[in-house]
Structure formats: structure tokens, C-alpha cells
Amino acid sequence: MNNNPVALVDRSLYFTIGFSFFFLFAITVVMIWFVVRYRRSRNPVPSDIRGNGWLELAWTVIPTCIALAMFVSGWQAYMGLRTVPDGAMEINAYAQMYSWIFVYPNEKETENELVVPMGTPVKLIITSEDVLHSFFLPAFRVKVDAVKGMETYVWFYPDREGEFVFHCTEFCGTGHSSMDGMLSIVSPEAYQAFLEEEDDE
Amino acid sequence: MHRVSYGTLSAVLGVLLVLTGLTVAVSYVDLGAFNVWLALGIASTKASLVLLFFMHIRDEGRLVVLSFLGTVLFLAIMIAFTFCDVAFRGHIGI
């Protein structure tokens, strides 16, 4: 699937971090070189340089352009995360102190355990029963706050089978750090079997 | 410092009272969303009169006039930027 937001987010991350490393390296090397080269014992008389209009203009304009490029890549990634493809499967998620409840299209419920079939985009519609929580699924780069009285959503494309951990990232009390769970991406057949299986309770 | 005569002060009070009457009067006329803007417009006029004649803002020089306007502008921006959020919730994209 093209335009998978995971790729867009990673592109934005690499782009920004790559430029950052370059600038950091350049600044540090130049700084250390100046300090060594122009130490007082070697260069007792400083030059009286008070500024340079062209240079200042250049280091204003060029970073502005780079920053805008970073903004654009970030925004594209963000739009990728926000634009749910057609035919996404909707699952409701309810956050509460300190667990996640998922309700599947056929009313089946699970707690702290999310099972989805591979190959179908999933849209999680999230809300909170009490204080703020936040649904964070690092493997798919998605995160959104769960707010009481409001519906928010994330979507992701399960493109590989496996188990992925998700966390609560908005501080919600003593059990905050244990409010995590496991996303299992299974084959469509296994998912059907899972849906039809009786609730454990 | 500049002295303001009793006459000017009373005249200003007169205008303020008239404007108060006006704002109460227009609140009985249904103008839709325009009502709020009209009420705020009248209130701003009254506020300017108080600033100019009771608080002598002009005597304080450019710094105070500009920084006061700046403060009001900052407040306006605060409200406007908050509306970037609340007015567009539920839309996808810009």
C-alpha cells in the first residue's frame, strides 16, 4: 500500500534528524576549530568584526527554507496519519483508569488486547471514560489522546503479522505505566475465528 | 501633567451614559450574530472614551499607547488562535 503513513512519518523523522546532525556537526567543528585556532596565546590581537550583512542574510534565509521544507514533510506525514482510507474497519476503544477496552464490529469486547486481521486498514475510535489518556502504538507511529466527551481516532495499516505493544502516554495516575497492552495482527481467518470465539468472562 | 476640566469630564460621562442606553436598547432588537459585534463595538467605544479622557492615556506618550494596544492585540490573537482549534474541530485537513 503506498502512502502508508509509517513511511511518511519515518521520512519526516530521517529528514529532520539528518539535517540536524549535519548542522550540529558543522557548528561544533567550526566552534572548536575557532577556539583552538584563535586562542589568545596564538592570536593576541583580535580583529574588530562587527557583522556582515550578506552573511547574516544568508544564514537567515537558508535555514528558513530548510525549516519550511521540514514543516512540509511533517505536515504530509501528519495528513497521512489523519486521512483514513476507504473501507477501514472501525473498532471502538474506551480508555479508563487503567486499562483499554476494545469493542469490535460484532460487539465482542476485549481488554488490553487488540486483535486485527492483516491487510485491512483499522480505524480506532477512541474516547475516555474518566481522565485523559493517550493511545500510543509505536510500531505504527500513531498516538492520540483519549478525551472524555469527545471522539478521537487513529488509523493504521496492519501490513505484517506479529505482536506489537501499545502504551498510555498521557499521565493518568498510579497505574499509568502499567496501562499498556498488546496488538496482535493475525491472518483474516484467525481473526474470524477470534471474533466468533466466546468471551472469556 | 495635562489637566482635564470638569466640563469635559461631565460631557464624557454624558456620552458614556447615552452609549449605555444605546447598548441596552439595541439588545432588544434581533440582529442575529450582528448583535454581539454591535454590543462589543459600543463597549469598545466606551472603553476608548474612558482611556482617553479619564485615564489620560495620551499624556503618557507613545510607549504606553503602543504597549496598551499591543496588549489588546495579544489578547485578540490569543482568542483568534484558540479558534483555529475550536472552530475547526471535526474537519480533516486545513
Next chain:
Amino acid sequence: MEPVRSFFDTPSPSRYSGALSWLLTTDHKRIGLMYLFVILFWFVVAMFLGGGMRLELMFRGRTLMGPESYNALFTLHGVIMVFLFIIPGIPAIFGNFFLPIQIGTDDVFFPRLNLLSWYLYIIGGLLALVTLFIGGPPDTGWTFYVPFSVGTQTNVSVAVFAAFVLGMASMLTGINFVTTVHRMRSEAMGWLQMPLFTWSIYATSWVQILATPVVAITLILIILERFLGVGLFDPARGGDPILYQHLFWIYSHPAVYIMILPGMGVISEVITVFARKPIFGYKAMALSSIAIAVVGSLVWAHHMYTSGMSDTAVFVFSLLTFLVAIPSAIKVFSWVATLYKGSILMTPPLFFSLCFIYLFSVGGLTGLVVGAAGADIHVHDTHFVVAHFHFTMFGGTGFAFFAALHHWWPKMFGRMYDFKRAYWAAVLITFGFLLHYIPMFILGLQGMPRRYYDYVAEFEAGNFVAGFGAVFMLVGLLLMLVNLLISLKRGTLAPSDPWGGTTLEWKTLSPPPLHNFVETPDIADYPYDFTDVVRDSSGDGGGV
């Protein structure tokens, strides 16, 4: 000629002596020093709270404390560091002490108000202390997000009130400084002859005046909600919890510029002095301070990309966030360019400043990652963000604070400290800092959320390493403070201009007399003209 007595020996007002001559003083220098010691006290307290958190996190599961204590620890670490150390740090200590001197005057405009601010600061601090012992320490994080802060049973009201009082103190200091700069600047000193440190404090003061009241009212609303249950932020009663976040960040984002701008001012002073060279692009530097103050006030909602606010707001605030990066970048470039063809003398303050440039650059550049809307979604509320703001706030403001301490210590106390220990301390702090926070960047990218008491197995290595960094840092910080304190007793006497500075504080005695100057100082046309300094020192090898 009779020797001039320093302000230490001349109480103001003169009718008091002993402790009262400090507690009731109106002398800006004494008030600055009173701030210095109280702020250092809070810094050490919060430092140990932070260290405790890191030690708890070194191993999985419960090691030192339970989750309740851990939550209280990070809340108090944040509240104390933010409201009692970083925000007041440089303006209240060095702004108070040096702003009047740098503009050639004898005190701030409202000396008694200045003392009142100090007392408000003390009261705020005591209230923060009270929360530690009575009613259960708050466990909300320093952001006090609703609805959690309204519902939790711990002592949030007192903590919030403490922050309110501290806000008042900071606001009144801001009012005082703006009035001082406008009304008491030496008549010979035009706007573009003001030292850059003064410029930065001036810009900061405006932000303090305009932004602090917003958080004041927000905090009052929390208290009202807790006692009256109005429901302004409670969705069940028609409220919108996200609005709280707007109001909170309308102040608290500008607050990070309240924290960093004075630090940038310090760095500008230190680098020019030790490079013996005018600051590169004085006007750009002064203007960028103002630009940061203005644009920085318009980017608050970039803390809220995941909060459920509208995409339009994400667009606007992300764009503005990238624009506010530019003036900061200009400052970094100008500092480095100032070193070019200078005559650079390595000293502890310069060493701290160079570390500042490096660490702050890391902080600023990672700020671009969290400013980009899509990238931020992944790293928001993870250890990446924690590392990012510690690089700017600690690596930035903290190191600028240390640089200022070492730069102005001889002026404030008239004593020199031991250079060797100062370098060792700086190296230890920097090494510990990197060892502490770089693993946190990686943890964040891996997906470890912040404010986590416990974590899954894949985060073990990073947390283990970071714990060692914390220990190195603690040792380094203690060494630095001890070194400075020892100098008060054993340090050699400092001359009036130990480094060869050009701004007015170097033209008076160390420590300065009560009215700051023995004779009215000359104001140079350009505040960083080192021609005389270079001429006077030719032949002495340029040593200190």
C-alpha cells in the same frame, strides 16, 4: 583617599544591621544575592528529586519507591525546577544584580516592590514545601492537566497556589525591570548601546508581564473547580478539557522563552568578553531577542498535536513553530561567528558557554523534530520530548546559569574561584549530561512514554545507562557548587575587571559600592568595543 566600601558593608536602608540589613534591604544587589542562595537551595533539592527518579528507573519494577512516590517525585521535580529555579534563576539573580549596573544606574525603579517580589518567591517556595509534608504531595506532573488534577486526592490546590504566588513574583519583577530600563537608563545610553544581557532581560520581562497572568487565572480555575465544581473543563457539565491545555500553554510556552532568553543574553556577554571581540551582528542579536519573545508567544499549541485539537490548528502552530526556530538559529550562528578571529582565552565561564552552544543546538535541532506535525505524533509524550527539553532547559538555561555564576562571581563577591575544580566540574556535568539524556532520545524513538514508573523489557539498557549519567551529573554539580562556596572563604581577591570586559559592570569595583559607581561611568557608543581593553593588556600575555 579613603577606600570605597562595598555594598556588603553598607546596608541600605542604613538604619538596619545584621540579618535585618538583608531581610529588609532595598538594594538590588543584596536582593539579587538573597535570590541566589534561595534559588541554589531549590536547585539542589530538585536535583536530588530528579536523581531519585533516575535511580528508580535504572532497573525494572519496584526498586526504591512505589508509583505514588515516583509520581510525586516527578511532579515536584518539575514544579520546583520550572517555577523555583529556571524561570526566576537568571532574571532574579543576575538581572537584579547587573541590569541596573549595565545601564549605569543605582537601583531598580521600584526597590521596595523588588523586595516584595523576593518575599512572594519565598512564600511560594514554602507553599511548595508544605505540599511535600501535608495531605500527600501532588501527583499530576507540573502541567496540572484536567480532569486528573481536579479529581486527584493529593494536595494539588496548595501546589497550584504556590505556582500562582511564584507567578506574581515573576510578574512584578518583570514590571520592575521594564520600568527601570525605560526610566532609569543612563541618559547617554541609547537603545542600541544597551548590553545584550540587558536586552534579553528586557524582552523576557515583557513576556512575563503579558503571559504570566494567563496561567495565574488558569491555576485559580483549577482551585475553583476543586472546591466548587463549576465544571468549566468537565465534559459531563459542558466543559472542554482541551481548553485548559490552551490556557495553560498560552503561558507555559512563552515561559520556556522566559527561561531561555536571559540565558542567551548571558552567553552573548561571556563570548564577547573572552573572545575580546564585538558580538557578531549586535542589531540582529537584539532584534532576535524581541522576535523570539513575540513569535514565541504564538506557538503554544504545538504541545497539543495529539490532544484532539483540529488539524487547522496543527497546521498553523506547526508552521509558526518552524519560524520561531530561525531567530534562535541566528543567535547560534552569531555566537560562533563571534569567535572567528577573536583572541580567545579559555576560562570556566567560556567553557560552560561553549558547552551551552553545543547542548542548546542539540535541544534546538531536536525541537525541529517535535515541531514537525507528523514526526511529533510518534515522539510526543515520550522520553524523546523529555530529553529535548532538558537539552534546551538544562543544557541551555542551566549551563547559561552556570556560565553566569562563573562569569560574574568575582564581581558579585570580589573573590576568584579555583579554575581547576571548575573545569573538572564542568567536564563531569557535561559528560554526565550526555550519558543521561542521549539514551533518552533513543528510548523515546523506541517508544518509551514519559512519566513511566515502570517499563517493558526493551527499554532496560537505555534506562540503566542513563542512571549512571545522573550520578556523574550530581557529582559534577555538587563539585561546582562546593568550589564556588569555598572561594568565598579562600579565594584570592578579584580585581575590578578580571576578564577584560567592556560593559559597565566591569568599570566599577568588585564587589560594587552601594550606589554601584564611584563616579559616573562613560557610556561607549558601542557596548562591545574592545580596542581599549586590547591596548591596555598588550604585553601582559593576555593571562588572567
Next chain:
Amino acid sequence: MKPAMDDRGKRLGMWLFLYTEVMLFGGLFVLYAVYFSMYASDFMAGGKELDRFFGTVNTVILLVSSLAVAASITAVQRNEKRASVVWLTAAILCGALFLINKYFEWSHKIHEGIYPGSDDLIYGEPGRNIFFGLYYIITGLHGIHIVIGMALLGVALLFTIKGRITGDNHVFLENAGLYWHLVDLFWIFIFPLFYLVL
């Protein structure tokens, strides 16, 4: 160095303080604006429940008190101490009258079961709860400012009587006046926003 009496500087300090007050109320006005856009009809219904007559009378009272304060400064500048004392007393009385009115208004509403956290509000329309919540918080905060303003004017009155405020030295009175006018300014906006929403 500071000139012996820099009244302009002292007023500048006061103005800066007024900005902080503007932003303090500004935070509440942000809330008002957002909630008004969310619950326009509830706000209009709520506004009808407030007593317009009381509101208008209080507006007039505050405007008159502002005039009195401004006039007391003119009087002091003309060295008419007596007149200044009379004007100031009038202004303080106006403030008291305002508070008495407010007291009756509030107690009437509370009597009707409309107060923060009351069953009527909590279980009623959410917009109505927000409207009255804001009403109590904003007018309450304004009331506190009236009390502080009256205290400042009271001190100014005392200083005038004792002769510490004179034609040459009346910056304290001016600053107290600035504060009072600002409190009036807030009311000028609070009045239409709560009593006259349609």
C-alpha cells in the same frame, strides 16, 4: 539615575500592572468566547435570566464613580483639597453601592438554586451550567477587584486628607484612579456579554 520624583515612571509601572490585569481577565474572556460559540442559544437564554435592570444600574454607578475619580484628580491639580475629598468619597460610595447591588443579585440567584455545583445547573443544560459558571467566576473576580480598588481609593482619600497628596505630588491618586478606571473598563465589557446577550 532616577530623578527625585519620576511620576511618569511610577505611572508606567502602574500601566504595566494594568496589562497584567487585562491578561488575567483575558484568560476568562478566551473561555467566554469559545463557550459562547459552542452554546450560543444557552448563553442567550441564560442572559435573559439575569436582571437587566440591576446590570444597567450597576453600569451607571460605575461610570459615575469613574467620573468622580477623574474629577478628584482635576480637583487636586487645582489645589481644591475639599472638592477632591468629596469626589473621592463619592467614588468609594459608588463602589459600595455596586457591591450591595451585586450582593442582592447573587443572593437572589443563589436562592433560586443557581450557583456553581447546584443540582439545577449540573443536571440542566450543559451550556447553561457553563454560562452561570462563567458568570459567577467573572463577576466574582470583578467584585474582588472592586474591593481592592475601593481600598486603594480609601488610602488615597486618607492621604489627601492628611495632606500627603497635593497638587504637586498626586501620583498615588492617579495610580489608584488608573486601577479604578480599569475595573470600570472590565465592567463595560462584562455588562453586554452577560446581561445583554441576545
